[in-house]
Every structure is written in C-alpha cells, then in structure tokens.
Amino acid sequence: MKTKAVRLYGKKDLRLEEFELPQIKENEILAKVVSDSLCMSSYKASSQGTDHKRVPDDVAENPIIIGHEFAGELVEVGAKWADKFKAGDKFSIQPALYYEDGPVGVLSAPGYSYQHIGGDATYVIIPNEVMEKNCLLAYKGEGYYPASLAEPLSCVIGAMHANYHTTPGSYVHKMEIVEGGKMAILAGVGPMGLAAINYVLRREDRKPSLVVVTDVDQTRLDRAATILPIEFAQSRGIDLRYINTGKMKNPVEELKAISGGTGYDDVFVFAPVKPVVEQGDAILAFDGCLNFFAGPGDPTFSASFNFYNVHYAYTHVVGTSGGNTADMVEALEMMSKGLDPAGLVTHIGGLDAVAEATNHLPEIPGGKKLIYTHINFPLTAISEFEEKGKTDPVLKNLADICKKNKGLWSVEAESYLLSNYSK
Known part of the structure; x- marks a missing residue:
C-alpha cells in the first residue's frame, strides 16, 4: 500500500x-x-x-x-x-x-x-x-x-501522580496531590496548563479545594476562564481563580494571602522562566511540592530554591517529562466519558x-496545531475561519460550527471537515 x-x-x-x-x-x-x-x-x-x-x-x-x-x-x-x-x-x-x-x-x-x-x-x-x-x-x-491529544493530556496526568508529600516520622512518601489541598498552576493558561486545569476539574478520585491559575497575559486568562469557567469548578467543589500576577505589586505576598496565608500544597510551573520557578518556591506551604513541568531548552537552566525551607518546612521539588502508558489509558478513559x-x-x-509548521513551531502563536493527514489544508487558526470563510464556503460553515462551541474545535467540526474538504 x-x-x-x-x-x-x-x-x-x-x-x-x-x-x-x-x-x-x-x-x-x-x-x-x-x-x-x-x-x-x-x-x-x-x-x-x-x-x-x-x-x-x-x-x-x-x-x-x-x-x-x-x-x-x-x-x-x-x-x-x-x-x-x-x-x-x-x-x-x-x-x-x-x-x-x-x-x-x-x-x-x-x-x-x-x-x-x-x-x-x-x-x-x-x-x-x-x-x-x-x-x-x-x-x-x-x-x-x-x-x-491523549498523549499531551497524559503528561499532565503523570505530573499530578508524580507529586508527593511526607508523613512525620516516616520515610514512606505519599504520592499524589493533596486531597482537599491548595494548588497553584503558574504560567498556566497555555495548552498544557489548560490540559492540567481540565484534568483537575474532572477527576473523580481526588481534587484540591483551591486552584489558583496565574499568567501575565489577560487575554489568555480570559480565554481560559471561558473554556474552563469558575462556575463549573464550583459545581465540582473547587474554588478556581484566574490571577494576572503582572498586575500585582507583590505577587508572592498576594498569592499567599489568597491561600489564607498557608501557601500551596502543590505548585506546578508551566514555563521555564527563572522568576516563575522562584515564585513557585516562595509560595509553597509546609511539606509543599513544586512540580517543574516545563522543559527548558537551555541545559544550564537554573533557579534559586530556598533550602532553609527544604530543611525546616519539608518543601521539595519534582520534575516530570511525559506520562506512562497507565496515564495514557486514564486520559483515553476520561475523554470517552466526556472530557x-x-x-x-x-x-x-x-x-x-506539516513540514513548514513543524520547523517554525515556536514562531506560531496559540496552542496545539491539529493535523488531518488525508487532506490538503493550509495551517489556519480557528479564529481566522470567519474572515477566510467569506471566500471559502467550507470555512464559513466551520466558523459557524466553532462559534456554537465557544470558538472551539469539536467532533462536529472534525466530521464536517473530513466529509467536505477535498481529499
């Protein structure tokens, strides 16, 4: 063949x-x-x-x-x-x-x-x-x-499972985020951050009571709040907050205040940026776990970590890269149930x-670029469908379908594209 x-x-x-x-x-x-x-x-x-x-x-x-x-x-x-x-x-x-x-x-x-x-x-x-x-x-x-998208979702699932906490007097670590705990997702409204929020909100077996998601781009924060609204989080028993730390005079103090002064049990860092890593360290609670999720391109990347707190407050750091097969299975099961x-x-x-987009991926803004391999179709932002639909009836109909779905891709849009676009 x-x-x-x-x-x-x-x-x-x-x-x-x-x-x-x-x-x-x-x-x-x-x-x-x-x-x-x-x-x-x-x-x-x-x-x-x-x-x-x-x-x-x-x-x-x-x-x-x-x-x-x-x-x-x-x-x-x-x-x-x-x-x-x-x-x-x-x-x-x-x-x-x-x-x-x-x-x-x-x-x-x-x-x-x-x-x-x-x-x-x-x-x-x-x-x-x-x-x-x-x-x-x-x-x-x-x-x-x-x-x-099961593979990228499995990466954030693996990150949640990889966090751990300690028990005084015991050398056996308790794996996982803290049930009913306080969580911060820093630089968290990019594609992988959104996947993490989505997963946290839909887990049945374990969930935090507070999730604070930060970024310095208000447009991206607003989009995240539209896709994953705080009202849905409330229905799941989670206090979800989207915070622009770029508008804060003292982000560490203000983020700690949101936690009630205790700091956060689980902190996830979704950008390989030194000040963001150090901010994550500074807001850790007693026995808090910082998960450095973002993979840096610089092999010499480093940031300061408070070792006084490591010794006296039992703070610690983990790093994860990818998920295992069990995480993939969990991702597929959750999606088959509606995620x-x-x-x-x-x-x-x-x-x-594909070739052009892959070689220039860091220069293309936005989130995931989804490819359908049996069609020829120039890489196009969903947000551009409406304008380009003025001269392309297929794109016009795709724009209408996406508009019905909060501007998002959907199974309906996929089915229409595969049925109507030239092979």
Missing part, C-alpha cells in the same frame, strides 16, 4: 513524500492515521537531527516518519494480534516504549525512530514491539482528535502543512 508521510532526513530537512509500505508481517498491524497533533518535541527532533537522542544516525539514508500524537483506525491486523485487535478499531499510541534492552534501543519511539510509523502519515505499519509493550491503545470515544481537550487546539491543517 502507498502512504504519504512527512519524513526527516536531517536537521530541518522534512519532506512530504509518497512511497510504498511493505506487506505487514504476521506480528504487525496496518493502520490508517486520521489526526496528529504537532508537538514541540518534533520541532526539537527536526532541529537537532541525528544529535537528538531518539533520532537514528542513519536518517539521511533511512528517513523516519515524524509525529507522535496521533490517532486513527486499524486496517489490517496480523495473525499474532487477531485475538486482541480487529480492523476498524479506533486507536491511539503511547510513543514512549520504555524498552530496557533489545533491538529498538532504550529511547526509540514512534514519531522519532521508525521508517514506517509516525503520526504525520496517511497509513503506517505498527511494529510488534508497540503491541508487546501494550502501547497500542483502544479509543472508544467520539471523533479522533481527542485521542490525538473534551478541544481547548488545547487553536489551528487546523492538512498533511501538506
């Missing part, structure tokens, strides 16, 4: 090409990709080429397909997996295989390391090791884009838009 895919040959060398996939083996699965969400990690892989830890040294001769936040449906299932999967099943992929040894190596992952599997393709071959590691995951919800990650998506595009 022929596939079209965006392949990496070297630094910033991404090419959209059509080529023949080999016949699947009895331990492989042929799959149709429907959607893929572009990630900064793909930008890093393209920028670094073979210097990237997950990219093979021979990509110039054996290019890999990029993209790792993808979803679609299975087309043909090899005999080995026929009792577990069937054609027509919708799927998502956990790209982190966590191999300790073996032929794929420690860091190999779909979207970085394979010639025949990656999200920015029309059809792919899912290799045996993905199924062996239980990284081919069923999705039973509506549409496809939620499953594409909609559409607030992360700000742009829609086709396969023809």
Whole structure:
C-alpha cells in the first residue's frame, strides 16, 4: 500500500513524500492515521537531527516518519494480534516504549525512530514491539482528535501522580496531590496548563479545594476562564481563580494571602522562566511540592530554591517529562466519558502543512496545531475561519460550527471537515 508521510532526513530537512509500505508481517498491524497533533518535541527532533537522542544516525539514508500524537483506525491486523485487535478499531499510541534492552534501543519511539510509523502519515505499519509493550491503545470515544491529544493530556496526568508529600516520622512518601489541598498552576493558561486545569476539574478520585491559575497575559486568562469557567469548578467543589500576577505589586505576598496565608500544597510551573520557578518556591506551604513541568531548552537552566525551607518546612521539588502508558489509558478513559481537550487546539491543517509548521513551531502563536493527514489544508487558526470563510464556503460553515462551541474545535467540526474538504 502507498502512504504519504512527512519524513526527516536531517536537521530541518522534512519532506512530504509518497512511497510504498511493505506487506505487514504476521506480528504487525496496518493502520490508517486520521489526526496528529504537532508537538514541540518534533520541532526539537527536526532541529537537532541525528544529535537528538531518539533520532537514528542513519536518517539521511533511512528517513523516519515524524509525529507522535496521533490517532486513527486499524486496517489490517496480523495473525499474532487477531485475538486482541480487529480492523476498524479506533486507536491511539503511547510513543514512549520504555524498552530496557533489545533491538529498538532504550529511547526509540514512534514519531522519532521508525521508517514506517509516525503520526504525520496517511497509513503506517505498527511494529510488534508497540503491541508487546501494550502501547497500542483502544479509543472508544467520539471523533479522533481527542485521542490525538491523549498523549499531551497524559503528561499532565503523570505530573499530578508524580507529586508527593511526607508523613512525620516516616520515610514512606505519599504520592499524589493533596486531597482537599491548595494548588497553584503558574504560567498556566497555555495548552498544557489548560490540559492540567481540565484534568483537575474532572477527576473523580481526588481534587484540591483551591486552584489558583496565574499568567501575565489577560487575554489568555480570559480565554481560559471561558473554556474552563469558575462556575463549573464550583459545581465540582473547587474554588478556581484566574490571577494576572503582572498586575500585582507583590505577587508572592498576594498569592499567599489568597491561600489564607498557608501557601500551596502543590505548585506546578508551566514555563521555564527563572522568576516563575522562584515564585513557585516562595509560595509553597509546609511539606509543599513544586512540580517543574516545563522543559527548558537551555541545559544550564537554573533557579534559586530556598533550602532553609527544604530543611525546616519539608518543601521539595519534582520534575516530570511525559506520562506512562497507565496515564495514557486514564486520559483515553476520561475523554470517552466526556472530557473534551478541544481547548488545547487553536489551528487546523492538512498533511501538506506539516513540514513548514513543524520547523517554525515556536514562531506560531496559540496552542496545539491539529493535523488531518488525508487532506490538503493550509495551517489556519480557528479564529481566522470567519474572515477566510467569506471566500471559502467550507470555512464559513466551520466558523459557524466553532462559534456554537465557544470558538472551539469539536467532533462536529472534525466530521464536517473530513466529509467536505477535498481529499
């Protein structure tokens, strides 16, 4: 079968090409990709080429397909997996295989390391090791884009699970955020911050009593409050507040005052900015845990941490990068029950838009760029649909659909696009 895919040959060398996939083996699965969400990690892989830890040294001769936040449906299932999967099943992929040894190596992952599997393709071959590691995951919800966004949602789920707290006199740490505790999400209205808020508000097993979300961009704060309103949080028993720290004379004192003077049990930092990290440290409560979620590009990045409080107030720090397979399963289950990650998506595009968008991702404002691999469609902000719809009837109708959904993408919009846009 022929596939079209965006392949990496070297630094910033991404090419959209059509080529023949080999016949699947009895331990492989042929799959149709429907959607893929572009990630900064793909930008890093393209920028670094073979210097990237997950990219093979021979990509110039054996290019890999990029993209790792993808979803679609299975087309043909090899005999080995026929009792577990069937054609027509919708799927998502956990790209982190966590191999300790073996032929794929420690860091190999779909979207970085394979010639025949990656999200920015029309059809792919899912290799045996993905199924062996239980990284081919069923999705039973509506549409496809939620499953594409399961991987980024799993990252914030993993962050929540990774926080820990202590018990006096015991050396056994209690994992997780504090039930009924106070939480701060700093620089928290970007795509991943929104995912974190959405998850916190919809968890059934554990929730804080107070969630303070900060940023210095009022427009982004207002958008977040529209997507994830404080009224919904109240219905869940959570006091949610959106705070512009840029308007505060003394953010640390004022944020502490909002907590009732105690500080915050769980603080999440969503920007690799030194003053934000130090602000997070300064507002920690006794036994408070600071989760440094944002991945810095600078390997020498550092910030001050109050070690007096580490010693006497039991404050501590953790860092998380990505979620595991259990986090992906949890994300897919929550979305099948109604969690909609559409607030992360700000742009829609086709396969023809991937190479240019990936190589310039840091320069494109907004949140997630969602790609539909079986159409040609220039990368377009949802906010531009109405204006561009004056000359494009499909975009006009998409604008109307999005307007009905608070300006957000939706299963209805996805279905309309896939049914009406030229293949």
